[in-house]
Amino acid sequence: MSAISHDKLEKIAQYWVSIDPNEETRREISNLLKDKQYDKLQRKLYPRIAFGTAGLRSSMESGFAHMNDVTILQASQGLVEYLLGKFTNPSIVIGYDHRFHSQRFAEILASVALIKGFTVYYLGSTANLSQESLKLYQGNDFQNDNDASREFVHTPLVPFAIDHLNASGGVMITASHNPANDNGYKVYYANGCQIIPPQDGDIAQSIEDNLQPWSDRVWHIVENFASGLENNKLKCIKHEIVKQYVAAVNDKLVKQTRLDFDFVYTPMHGVGLEIFEQCIKLFDTKHYSVVAKQSVPDPSFPTVSFPNPEEKGALDLAIEQAEQTASNLVIASDPDADRFSIAVAGKQKGKFRQLTGNEIGFLFAMYVIENLDRAKLSNTYLLNSTVSSQVLKSMAEKDGFNFIDTLTGFKWIGNKAIDLEKDGYFVPFGYEEAIGFMFDLVHDKDGISAAIVFLQLYQQWFSSGEVNVLDKLEQGYKKYGWFKDLNGYYRLSDVSVTPQIFKSIRDSYTRHDFPQSIGNFKVTSWRDLTVGFDSSMQDHKPVLPIDPHSQMITAVLEPHEKPTNDQDLSVRFTCRGSGTEPKLKIYIEGKSSTSEADALKIADDCWETLKKEWFRPKVYGLEEVKP
Numbered sequence: 001m002s003a004i005s006h007d008k009l010e011k012i013a014q015y016w017v018s019i020d021p022n023e024e025t026r027r028e029i030s031n032l033l034k035d036k037q038y039d040k041l042q043r044k045l046y047p048r049i050a051f052g053t054a055g056l057r058s059s060m061e062s063g064f065a066h067m068n069d070v071t072i073l074q075a076s077q078g079l080v081e082y083l084l085g086k087f088t089n090p091s092i093v094i095g096y097d098h099r100f101h102s103q104r105f106a107e108i109l110a111s112v113a114l115i116k117g118f119t120v121y122y123l124g125s126t127a128n129l130s131q132e133s134l135k136l137y138q139g140n141d142f143q144n145d146n147d148a149s150r151e152f153v154h155t156p157l158v159p160f161a162i163d164h165l166n167a168s169g170g171v172m173i174t175a176s177h178n179p180a181n182d183n184g185y186k187v188y189y190a191n192g193c194q195i196i197p198p199q200d201g202d203i204a205q206s207i208e209d210n211l212q213p214w215s216d217r218v219w220h221i222v223e224n225f226a227s228g229l230e231n232n233k234l235k236c237i238k239h240e241i242v243k244q245y246v247a248a249v250n251d252k253l254v255k256q257t258r259l260d261f262d263f264v265y266t267p268m269h270g271v272g273l274e275i276f277e278q279c280i281k282l283f284d285t286k287h288y289s290v291v292a293k294q295s296v297p298d299p300s301f302p303t304v305s306f307p308n309p310e311e312k313g314a315l316d317l318a319i320e321q322a323e324q325t326a327s328n329l330v331i332a333s334d335p336d337a338d339r340f341s342i343a344v345a346g347k348q349k350g351k352f353r354q355l356t357g358n359e360i361g362f363l364f365a366m367y368v369i370e371n372l373d374r375a376k377l378s379n380t381y382l383l384n385s386t387v388s389s390q391v392l393k394s395m396a397e398k399d400g401f402n403f404i405d406t407l408t409g410f411k412w413i414g415n416k417a418i419d420l421e422k423d424g425y426f427v428p429f430g431y432e433e434a435i436g437f438m439f440d441l442v443h444d445k446d447g448i449s450a451a452i453v454f455l456q457l458y459q460q461w462f463s464s465g466e467v468n469v470l471d472k473l474e475q476g477y478k479k480y481g482w483f484k485d486l487n488g489y490y491r492l493s494d495v496s497v498t499p500q501i502f503k504s505i506r507d508s509y510t511r512h513d514f515p516q517s518i519g520n521f522k523v524t525s526w527r528d529l530t531v532g533f534d535s536s537m538q539d540h541k542p543v544l545p546i547d548p549h550s551q552m553i554t555a556v557l558e559p560h561e562k563p564t565n566d567q568d569l570s571v572r573f574t575c576r577g578s579g580t581e582p583k584l585k586i587y588i589e590g591k592s593s594t595s596e597a598d599a600l601k602i603a604d605d606c607w608e609t610l611k612k613e614w615f616r617p618k619v620y621g622l623e624e625v626k627p
Contacts, residue, residue: 025062057184078207093170095123098297154337194411259285270335309341333447340450383430414443519609521557568593
């Protein structure tokens with residue numbers, strides 16, 4: 001981040017103080033300005049928090065660089081103006097989770113939309129407004145003793161409601177599995193899917209054009225809500241949408257209603273339990289327990305250092321409870337319940353193993369195809385992102401369905417599913433390796449629908465005890481080939497290093513279209529979505545979208561020395577810069593037609609080769625985080 005002049009910083013700070021309605025954050029910036037603490041002012045105020053395909057996500061603190069009342073208002077004014085230009089009678093779905101300030105941020109958006117005449121489909125509470133909004137309305141002596149529900153929802157309910165109500169768009173206030181001090185502003189378009197280019201750029205420009213609060217009225221949350229309820233522009237829809245969601249789960253996803261095995265569920269201090277318990281009523285089961293210490297929504301996440309089911313130790317309490325209750329299965333959702341994870345009892349008694357996202361995705365794919373009418377296979381697509389396992393491609397080749405991969409993120413998976421469905425194809429399942437799973441319910445990942453499908457999968461395959469989950473995975477790999485991933489990253493102290501590394505990579509093969517070898521590997525396929533090259537295409541133009549502003553290379557490698565046993569042995573990797581974190585992400589998948597060990601070894605060999613040839617941690621000052 002380059003420094004800006006003190007004069008410019010002072011002007012930005014003075015502007016902040018003039019528009020911020022929050023006494024605490026206004027005072028904080030004022031004091032930093034008075035004390036001339038320019039380094040802290042710049043960190044808080046400049047550059048402005050960027051709006052992209054993920055919407056907004058950052059820590060909650062004062063200043064234009066972070067999540068707070070002012071930046072939420074500016075984003076909301078820009079989004080509302082954008083939608084006004086697209087729809088004659090615009091409407092918007094708004095939901096929020098239990099994180100600090102989530103309800104307040106949702107109320108600001110609703111207030112802005114109501115002022116512009118939108119129909120606001122509100123998944124939150126109008127009977128129990130946020131402490132922040134009521135305090136600004138009633139003054140410093142305000143005390144709220146209202147115990148009424150705050151009406152938190154899980155993230156997939158927003159896109160579901162958009163589809164159900166034909167709304168113009170929607171926003172979910174959540175930071176998903178980020179640390180406790182973060183929050184986010186996740187935007188969906190009228191198709192019930194996360195925004196993609198050029199929508200993100202157009203909304204970002206609209207935000208820039210609407211930075212100044214339209215009037216003092218935008219901050220009058222209580223009055224605007226009262227007026228919206230009176231003229232029926234503000235519609236409280238949570239309970240009706242939950243009812244419709246559960247009905248859709250029953251209609252589209254429930255194929256059997258008996259569950260006769262024990263399992264443990266944890267919502268990870270998030271909002272998942274309420275909707276999970278509504279859906280589990282569809283089954284004839286009392287064989288489950290919930291991790292009590294993680295059952296109530298708690299924005300401080302007291303029992304986990306990082307509220308992400310993928311993180312080491314995150315499922316320890318649930319596994320401990322499973323061992324105490326003689327359960328062989330743990331299922332978990334992340335705090336906003338759009339992601340799903342499991343741990344299963346291993347073959348050795350007392351040992352649980354948490355499955356990777358690719359392993360769970362493989363199980364789901366086998367289950368979906370096994371239970372699909374054979375006559376429908378040729379008209380069926382399964383999807384995943386390009387950083388996820390290619391085992392689905394192998395399945396498609398052997399079983400006769402179709403497969404395609406997309407760019408990373410469910411915005412791409414969901415939009416591709418919509419395109420295929422418009423062309424008459426059936427898309428029952430898509431996934432991403434970061435424990436995100438999409439079924440024929442919403443065009444986004446959904447941890448609750450994933451849990452409902454997985455419980456039926458477990459009943460069908462494993463409830464008898466004759467076969468366990470790890471046996472089934474091994475059977476699948478024997479049929480389709482062993483695909484073993486090794487995904488990690490390099491932590492950067494300076495994000496400007498990322499383009500330097502990729503420039504060095506591209507400079508190394510200037511005499512060819514792509515490198516012919518990397519270390520002891522031969523390059524058999526090369527795709528660079530930054531410059532727009534794909535060696536596997538006849539015209540060398542990628543099918544996937546090109547983005548010159550991001551860094552992403554995918555390649556397939558084979559050993560220079562062929563194995564003597566005629567096995568199919570190769571490794572595929574993707575390296576990319578992170579859009580949200582100071583990381584260089586590496587996704588590696590080894591493939592072997594004969595053994596898991598060979599697939600694991602070639603994946604590890606690839607990691608070490610890329611480390612030596614490309615990433616050179618000591619040269620670039622990188623911190624290696626290898627699984």
